[in-house]
Amino acid sequence: MIYQSLYNNSPSVNFKEATIAGQAPDGGLYFPENIPTLSKAFLNSMQQLTNEEIAYEVMRPYVVNAIPDNVLFDIIQETLNFPIPLVQVKENIFSLEMFHGNTLSFKDIGARFMSRCLGYFVKDNKRKVTVLVATSGDTGGAVADGFYGIDGVQVVIVYPSGKVSAVQEKQLTTFGNNIFAIEVNGTFDDCQRLVKKAFTDKSLKDEIFLTSANSINVARWLPQQFFYFFAFKQWKDKNNPPVASIPSGNFGNICAGVLAMKSGLPIKYFMAACNANDVVPKYLNTHQYIAQQSVSTISNAMDVGDPSNFVRILKMFNSDVNLLKEIFSSVSISDLETKHTIQRVFADDNYLLDPHGAVGFLALEKYLATHPNQQGFFAETAHPIKFNDVVEPLINQTIPTLPSILNMVNKEKKSKKVEVDYEEFHDYLLSIK
Numbered sequence: 445m446i447y448q449s450l451y452n453n454s455p456s457v458n459f460k461e462a463t464i465a466g467q468a469p470d471g472g473l474y475f476p477e478n479i480p481t482l483s484k485a486f487l488n489s490m491q492q493l494t495n496e497e498i499a500y501e502v503m504r505p506y507v508v509n510a511i512p513d514n515v516l517f518d519i520i521q522e523t524l525n526f527p528i529p530l531v532q533v534k535e536n537i538f539s540l541e542m543f544h545g546n547t548l549s550f551k552d553i554g555a556r557f558m559s560r561c562l563g564y565f566v567k568d569n570k571r572k573v574t575v576l577v578a579t580s581g582d583t584g585g586a587v588a589d590g591f592y593g594i595d596g597v598q599v600v601i602v603y604p605s606g607k608v609s610a611v612q613e614k615q616l617t618t619f620g621n622n623i624f625a626i627e628v629n630g631t632f633d634d635c636q637r638l639v640k641k642a643f644t645d646k647s648l649k650d651e652i653f654l655t656s657a658n659s660i661n662v663a664r665w666l667p668q669q670f671f672y673f674f675a676f677k678q679w680k681d682k683n684n685p686p687v688a689s690i691p692s693g694n695f696g697n698i699c700a701g702v703l704a705m706k707s708g709l710p711i712k713y714f715m716a717a718c719n720a721n722d723v724v725p726k727y728l729n730t731h732q733y734i735a736q737q738s739v740s741t742i743s744n745a746m747d748v749g750d751p752s753n754f755v756r757i758l759k760m761f762n763s764d765v766n767l768l769k770e771i772f773s774s775v776s777i778s779d780l781e782t783k784h785t786i787q788r789v790f791a792d793d794n795y796l797l798d799p800h801g802a803v804g805f806l807a808l809e810k811y812l813a814t815h816p817n818q819q820g821f822f823a824e825t826a827h828p829i830k831f832n833d834v835v836e837p838l839i840n841q842t843i844p845t846l847p848s849i850l851n852m853v854n855k856e857k858k859s860k861k862v863e864v865d866y867e868e869f870h871d872y873l874l875s876i877k
């Protein structure tokens with residue numbers, strides 16, 4: 445498979461080059477030259493296949509020539525180390541639980557897959573590769589866990605001191621080994637500026653082989669298609685395909701779902717469920733895309749003011765908004781509605797949502813209210829215990845803890861504290877190379 449920059453101003457690359465580079469030199473996102481079509485025979489036989497077999501079939505056309513088949517199969521087996529069940533919540537609403545991985549968010553799939561691909565690509569390199577990533581929370585944990593112990597790769601996670609949750613901080617700082625955490629006395633934007641500066645620092649890049657694990661990387665984006673195939677595998681009424689409601693921030697997860705549909709997977713409709721960060725809902729109404737400053741909400745992994753992956757979705761509809769709107773819409777859900785939804789679904793259905801899943805649930809419920817013969821699932825993207833500070837007061841109960849959380853609590857936090865100072869940051873990177 446060949447990947448082209450969406451800005452059309454960079455050389456085409458293969459999967460290996462796209463994974464190592466992250467973004468094209470012209471600043472565009474990489475996009476596959478063509479979208480593979482899956483055979484009817486495969487789609488009809490999914491119920492008889494294992495998740496690994498399905499994932500292998502889906503991924504193979506995208507990596508062919510870059511990773512040998514047997515290595516790809518091993519990578520997929522290591523990636524899929526947790527179940528992804530479809531759980532009924534209401535008569536017409538199901539929850540696709542994507543959060544059973546090590547760091548309790550759906551990002552584990554993309555991070556595990558990418559880390560193993562990168563490990564394979566650099567295994568014969570003389571130089572160690574350093575993955576540099578700024579995080580406001582969930583990404584850093586999934587990347588740290590995914591890359592832990594991968595030979596030839598070290599990870600530097602840059603996060604704002606005091607601005608991530610207690611669970612998230614433990615997930616960033618307790619690994620050790622090839623995972624390093626830098627705690628910046630500043631905001632997430634400061635962290636991102638330091639990281640961006642490092643990527644453009646030519647003299648630093650002469651010393652260190654730097655790459656990013658950003659969510660736009662094709663090796664994180666493409667495997668997220670698996671979720672949608674596993675949902676359909678578990679879908680009972682195959683003649684009445686599901687509506688999929690996906691809590692969206694940077695629009696990577698939902699973009700993978702749309703890609704799966706373009707390959708032939710039956711999905712009736714997509715609902716992009718947003719919080720107060722409503723660039724896309726506004727765009728679909730006005731046809732004017734106006735990037736915003738992000739605003740803080742209780743579903744903070746979706747606080748994105750200029751979602752990077754939305755251009756990939758447009759690309760799949762030749763940038764024709766009206767065509768897109770035939771199968772796609774987007775709504776904005778307030779924090780107050782999100783809280784009420786968590787309380788109501790817990791009381792009525794005995795199902796505990798996290799704030800992100802609650803946004804997805806309510807968006808789906810609203811859609812189905814005007815489409816009574818349809819059914820759907822929403823993506824439950826994180827375990828509610830990750831957001832216990834929001835959820836527990838709403839339901840007046842504590843959430844039973846999990847082994848993975850207990851395990852972390854006793855581990856020692858290890859981080860390097862720095863000021864918002866590029867020289868200090870730069871010197872630290874050189875000191876661990």
Ligand SMILES: *Cc1c(COP(=O)(O)O)cnc(C)c1O
Binds near residue numbers: 549583691692693694
């Ligand atoms: C990252 C994240 C999202 C948003 O996913 P995108 O692919 O950026 O749209 C939603 N929920 C949780 C819990 C997340 O960590």
